[in-house]
Amino acid sequence: MERNTALTVFDSLSSGVRLDVFRLLVKTGADGMVAGEIAQALEIPANNLSFHLKALTQVGMLGVTQEGRFLRYRANIPQMLDLIGYLTEECCANDPGQCATMRAASTCDPAVLPALATTHTQTSGAF
Amino acid sequence: MERNTALTVFDSLSSGVRLDVFRLLVKTGADGMVAGEIAQALEIPANNLSFHLKALTQVGMLGVTQEGRFLRYRANIPQMLDLIGYLTEECCANDPGQCATMRAASTCDPAVLPALATTHTQTSGAF
DNA sequence: TCAATAATACAACGATAGTTGAAATATACA
DNA sequence: TGTATATTTCAACTATCGTTGTATTATTGA
Numbered sequence: 001m002e003r004n005t006a007l008t009v010f011d012s013l014s015s016g017v018r019l020d021v022f023r024l025l026v027k028t029g030a031d032g033m034v035a036g037e038i039a040q041a042l043e044i045p046a047n048n049l050s051f052h053l054k055a056l057t058q059v060g061m062l063g064v065t066q067e068g069r070f071l072r073y074r075a076n077i078p079q080m081l082d083l084i085g086y087l088t089e090e091c092c093a094n095d096p097g098q099c100a101t102m103r104a105a106s107t108c109d110p111a112v113l114p115a116l117a118t119t120h121t122q123t124s125g126a127f
Numbered sequence: 128m129e130r131n132t133a134l135t136v137f138d139s140l141s142s143g144v145r146l147d148v149f150r151l152l153v154k155t156g157a158d159g160m161v162a163g164e165i166a167q168a169l170e171i172p173a174n175n176l177s178f179h180l181k182a183l184t185q186v187g188m189l190g191v192t193q194e195g196r197f198l199r200y201r202a203n204i205p206q207m208l209d210l211i212g213y214l215t216e217e218c219c220a221n222d223p224g225q226c227a228t229m230r231a232a233s234t235c236d237p238a239v240l241p242a243l244a245t246t247h248t249q250t251s252g253a254f
Numbered sequence: 255t256c257a258a259t260a261a262t263a264c265a266a267c268g269a270t271a272g273t274t275g276a277a278a279t280a281t282a283c284a
Numbered sequence: 285t286g287t288a289t290a291t292t293t294c295a296a297c298t299a300t301c302g303t304t305g306t307a308t309t310a311t312t313g314a
Binding site for chain 1: 289290291292293
């Protein structure tokens with residue numbers, strides 16, 4: 001992923017409305033949701049939601065398909081993964097052993113995620 | 128991770144300076160870097176860098192330790208993992224099979240990352 | 255103690271983002 | 285064709301962010 005893409009994506013996720021929308025669509029996966037359904041689920045005025053859907057779509061985090069007079073939005077999971085890859089790039093260049101527990105992150109398995117916070121300890125003790 | 132924490136973290140990563148700083152410190156891992164080294168590496172005026180270091184520290188993405196008159200900054204890797212977990216939460220609630228290739232994301236192994244973009248295809252064909 | 259260095263704090267300016275209300279486009283159905 | 289619905293577009297206002305220049309704090313070493 002290019003630096004500027006990552007910047008626009010992070011910016012797109014720094015709004016409460018857009019973060020809620022994206023996470024909702026991550027959960028629905030390939031099914032996606034129609035704009036009206038999203039507005040109803042998150043209780044956001046249609047025009048305001050439209051503003052944020054456009055922003056998310058322009059940065060590539062959402063895809064759209066028309067269904068009659070409805071617009072169906074879907075999360076762009078591959079781009080989300082690219083973003084994660086960009087952020088974690090060379091994260092353990094100096095000490096590969098430090099990264100052992102990071103391998104399991106960004107998983108869909110809820111059983112794996114809770115363990116991360118406790119198993120991954122920094123050697124510096126700064127936190 | 129709480130919603131508001133995720134928001135402030137995403138906001139902190141939506142600035143070019145801060146994204147560069149954080150990625151640099153991710154690479155140095157537990158060693159971290161002194162403020163002056165970061166300023167030199169990224170060619171950023173000291174006062175401006177200080178502004179962004181403070182922002183990153185306040186949202187918990189960086190940790191600081193004093194070494195004489197130097198301040199050493201380190202990336203908060205566990206929080207980065209929490210953020211990734213928050214973003215990808217329940218990402219495949221409806222179809223666990225879709226998530227198979229996502230398991231490998233957020234890894235430190237450079238051999239794994241390039242494969243993600245090609246192996247993970249959406250069933251919708253929207254992208 | 256005094257000078258030099260590392261880093262932060264403050265003030266001010268210009269630029270950009272988010273929300274709201276009103277209007278417009280486009281599709282569906284009678 | 286005409287009306288209702290889904291969604292977007294536009295204008296305007298407020299609020300917030302990032303950079304720069306200047307001043308300040310804190311630590312080191314003579």
